[in-house]
């Protein structure tokens with residue numbers, strides 16, 4: 001049993017799900033997961049070995065080549081996805097607790113976010129019911145052309161630990177909707193949600209081999225990505241691993257979609273109302289202790305109003321309530337892992353050494369001797385070339401950067417290799433929109449921050465390729481076939 005906080009209990013994973021059955025692992029390899037709050041072992045579960053992964057891919061291959069799923073009418077797939085959505089809805093409280101317990105994300109936040117998992121399955125069910133899988137067109141000679149959208153084939157879905165279920169649901173919901181068969185490899189630190197998803201898919205009665213689950217670490221992920229029967233890899237994770245996956249897949253031209261890191265900017269234009277901007281900056285500059293790819297980690301403020309901004313922002317950051325993530329009053333929990341804390345502390349040291357001014361935080365909070373806690377940290381006097389302004393820290397560390405005019409703001413906003421997300425604040429939303437068009441990122445919000453799984457999400461440049469969510473997310477899993485009717 002896995003003891004989630006507040007007395008909730010989940011069955012400890014001890015098997016893998018493949019070909020519609022729960023099967024015993026091929027080896028006795030195991031992975032331990034530590035609690036970010038107590039630093040004690042939370043669970044131990046089997047790690048898939050290459051033989052397990054090969055078996056899962058073979059099941060997905062057979063289901064794709066010979067099973068009913070890719071060939072059934074879209075409305076039947078949609079009905080199955082709606083059953084999955086409903087079963088997920090029944091388990092939202094467990095899913096929220098699994099997230100909070102493994103990652104340290106505050107329960108108040110995880111409870112708010114977990115319904116997105118069910119939304120993704122029902123969203124893709126709605127989308128495929130009216131999707132033009134077969135689009136009839138006409139040639140200049142009067143003949144007919146049928147443009148088909150067909151599933152790519154066997155897909156690997158590889159996800160990170162920070163938002164374990166939703167980043168898997170994006171892939172599985174869209175891939176299944178397209179008619180693909182899926183092999184899921186969740187992050188080794190967060191297996192529980194993938195098991196809940198497998199149980200929901202099993203209970204929804206999807207055909208054998210359509211969804212398969214092989215939890216593993218880096219080596220298992222690498223084996224899966226290299227597998228010749230995997231025709232597409234959908235990956236969310238770090239830019240470094242994304243580049244590696246793309247290199248591996250280029251050998252056989254396997255399709256790849258990548259959701260990678262970010263260093264997103266919030267630009268407060270000269271006419272921005274700081275007090276109105278504050279609530280969303282407080283939520284989205286360091287969500288989940290800053291371990292969210294789309295966090296607004298660079299705050300670009302007019303130089304002339306920087307002091308006024310800091311007078312408002314710093315007290316609000318100092319007032320963030322750190323604590324046990326299972327307490328509904330907690331606003332910020334620990335980092336998810338010891339190695340995350342080491343990484344964040346190294347970046348804080350680099351910020352200091354690089355000449356940035358530490359305006360608040362920077363250390364371990366008093367009274368938290370156990371757990372991977374770091375204080376919410378703000379650097380000022382940050383210049384765009386500094387390491388802390390260029391690289392993804394993935395922790396509660398924000399840089400405040402001054403700018404002289406809008407051209408300078410646009411230059412600075414675009415001055416990293418990333419391009420995932422951003423926000424623009426202005427008293428005039430159309431002025432904000434005009435500025436948003438100058439930012440080279442895949443997602444933006446004017447006066448706030450919204451990420452809605454029904455709409456495309458993804459990155460420019462080193463933040464990734466392809467989009468998840470919305471019809472664009474479905475296209476990730478489709479090939480185009482053109483059939484000319486010559487007579």
Ligand code: NAD
Nearest residue numbers: 159160161186187217218221222237238241259260261293
């Ligand atoms: P990571 O890249 O280390 O691992 C991600 C996944 O890839 C894990 O399941 C891991 O086991 C697997 N993996 C690692 N090496 C692999 C290899 N060689 N071949 C195949 N699979 C391999 O990332 P992480 O530390 O789990 O997550 C944090 C990163 O994820 C951050 O950079 C963050 O920005 C990014 N992220 C991006 C998005 C997005 O949508 N753009 C969302 C969340 C997180």
